[in-house]
Amino acid sequence: MAANVDVAPRPGAETRLSRMIRIPTVSAELDERGPQPFEAFVALLEELYPLTHEHLERERITDFGLLFRWPGRNSSADPAVLMAHYDVVPVDPSDDWRFPAFEGRIEGGYVHGRGALDDKGPLLVVLEAVENLLAAGFAPARDVLLSFGGNEETFGAAARTISDTLHGRGIRPWIVLDEGGAVTDAPLPFVTGTAAMVGVGEKGIATVRLSARGEGGHASVPPELTAVGRVARAVNRLTPGTFRARAPRAIPRMLGLFAPRSRGIGRPLYRLLASWPWLNARAFAALGGEAAALVRTTIAPTRLAGGTANNVLPSEASATLNLRLALGETVEGAAQRLRRRIGDDAVSVEVLEGNDASPESPSDGPQFALIAAALSASHPEAVAVPYVTMAATDSRYFHRYAPATYRFAPLMMNAEQRATIHGVDERVEVSELARGELFHRRLIEGLPA
Numbered sequence: 530m531a532a533n534v535d536v537a538p539r540p541g542a543e544t545r546l547s548r549m550i551r552i553p554t555v556s557a558e559l560d561e562r563g564p565q566p567f568e569a570f571v572a573l574l575e576e577l578y579p580l581t582h583e584h585l586e587r588e589r590i591t592d593f594g595l596l597f598r599w600p601g602r603n604s605s606a607d608p609a610v611l612m613a614h615y616d617v618v619p620v621d622p623s624d625d626w627r628f629p630a631f632e633g634r635i636e637g638g639y640v641h642g643r644g645a646l647d648d649k650g651p652l653l654v655v656l657e658a659v660e661n662l663l664a665a666g667f668a669p670a671r672d673v674l675l676s677f678g679g680n681e682e683t684f685g686a687a688a689r690t691i692s693d694t695l696h697g698r699g700i701r702p703w704i705v706l707d708e709g710g711a712v713t714d715a716p717l718p719f720v721t722g723t724a725a726m727v728g729v730g731e732k733g734i735a736t737v738r739l740s741a742r743g744e745g746g747h748a749s750v751p752p753e754l755t756a757v758g759r760v761a762r763a764v765n766r767l768t769p770g771t772f773r774a775r776a777p778r779a780i781p782r783m784l785g786l787f788a789p790r791s792r793g794i795g796r797p798l799y800r801l802l803a804s805w806p807w808l809n810a811r812a813f814a815a816l817g818g819e820a821a822a823l824v825r826t827t828i829a830p831t832r833l834a835g836g837t838a839n840n841v842l843p844s845e846a847s848a849t850l851n852l853r854l855a856l857g858e859t860v861e862g863a864a865q866r867l868r869r870r871i872g873d874d875a876v877s878v879e880v881l882e883g884n885d886a887s888p889e890s891p892s893d894g895p896q897f898a899l900i901a902a903a904l905s906a907s908h909p910e911a912v913a914v915p916y917v918t919m920a921a922t923d924s925r926y927f928h929r930y931a932p933a934t935y936r937f938a939p940l941m942m943n944a945e946q947r948a949t950i951h952g953v954d955e956r957v958e959v960s961e962l963a964r965g966e967l968f969h970r971r972l973i974e975g976l977p978a
């Protein structure tokens with residue numbers, strides 16, 4: 530790894546984050562609020578990061594995508610892509626926040642407000658690192674691209690279009706790093722200390738509609754199976770075992786890292802599971818909840834519809850399912866499996882929308898090692914552990930041509946703080962902003978030639 534540059538981080542990161550939070554870039558409220566907040570945010574970045582805007586090329590891709598290119602010493606090498614999004618989810622006016630969600634209050638060692646963790650804090654620490662390195666006269670070994678989207682939370686097109694643009698230019702990123710995991714405490718039962726959970730894959734998603742048609746008619750003489758009955762039976766057949774449990778390669782690796790850091794039964798248990806990968810899928814599936822969701826394609830019926838009157842047979846009934854696809858699963862493959870499981874030709878299975886699950890990025894390659902090395906500077910107490918992200922991130926548009934795609938924000942988020950994401954009292958510790966900046970600085974400095 531190259532020698533680290535002498536950098537005096539610019540003070541005031543918390544004030545800069547506070548100003549970002551004050552701009553309500555709520556993508557779901559674009560119609561009501563208009564594009565002005567998003568334009569104001571782009572202008573704010575120009576003001577807060579002058580060197581970045583002077584030395585990096587900036588392209589605006591769609592109305593909500595920003596792509597920066599920091600030319601490296603060897604621009605023919607595959608670049609690093611650092612991602613974040615600057616839109617936020619809405620604030621429920623009936624929620625009782627300690628400080629107004631868009632005030633950006635700095636108090637008690639925290640910056641409070643919507644977006645502090647998701648994802649303006651993570652965006653800020655990338656820009657802080659770039660700005661500080663530029664001030665020190667540093668140039669990265671290879672190109673560093675910054676990909677910032679303004680409609681991640683509404684599944685908008687910014688990141689997808691940036692990804693398509695880069696792909697069209699023949700660019701194949703050496704590493705992609707987006708949101709997803711974080712530095713957390715107690716990621717599994719029995720585990721002591723903190724761990725940096727680095728997402729090496731993310732589950733896919735599919736919205737599927739089951740529907741059946743009936744004859745209609747009067748409810749006094751019902752047929753053996755009405756449209757409602759058929760749909761209900763189909764939903765009932767989709768038990769948790771519909772999809773076979775399979776453990777990503779990251780799981781035994783994760784357990785092997787956790788075993789020596791566990792107390793009590795955890796130590797032998799995780800060691801055993803780590804050495805018997807085929808057991809993991811079954812053991813996790815049997816645990817249920819989050820552990821099961823890690824190894825299995827899950828099916829959640831979310832809506833039911835049918836009928837027009839209390840005494841009329843429905844001519845159509847439907848159920849909507851929300852599927853989260855385990856690694857390696859495709860939308861089409863999942864739909865096929867549902868059809869087979871339901872085993873009723875009168876029930877149509879229609880995919881409304883979906884994204885395949887990601888492939889698994891290596892946790893034993895130079896990219897993961899670089900993340901771990903940067904972490905040993907920023908969060909020396911935390912071990913870097915590969916895992917699978919449950920939620921979708923913008924990086925899903927990159928993994929098809931960027932095999933080293935990781936989902937991790939270098940900020941400490943304990944369980945209570947993680948619950949504030951998309952919730953109430955979202956906040957980030959001021960000291961974590963310095964650590965996040967250091968992480969990205971070490972990552973950029975450590976890029977190989």
Ligand SMILES: [Zn+2]
Pocket residue numbers: 614647648681708
């Ligand atoms: Zn986010």
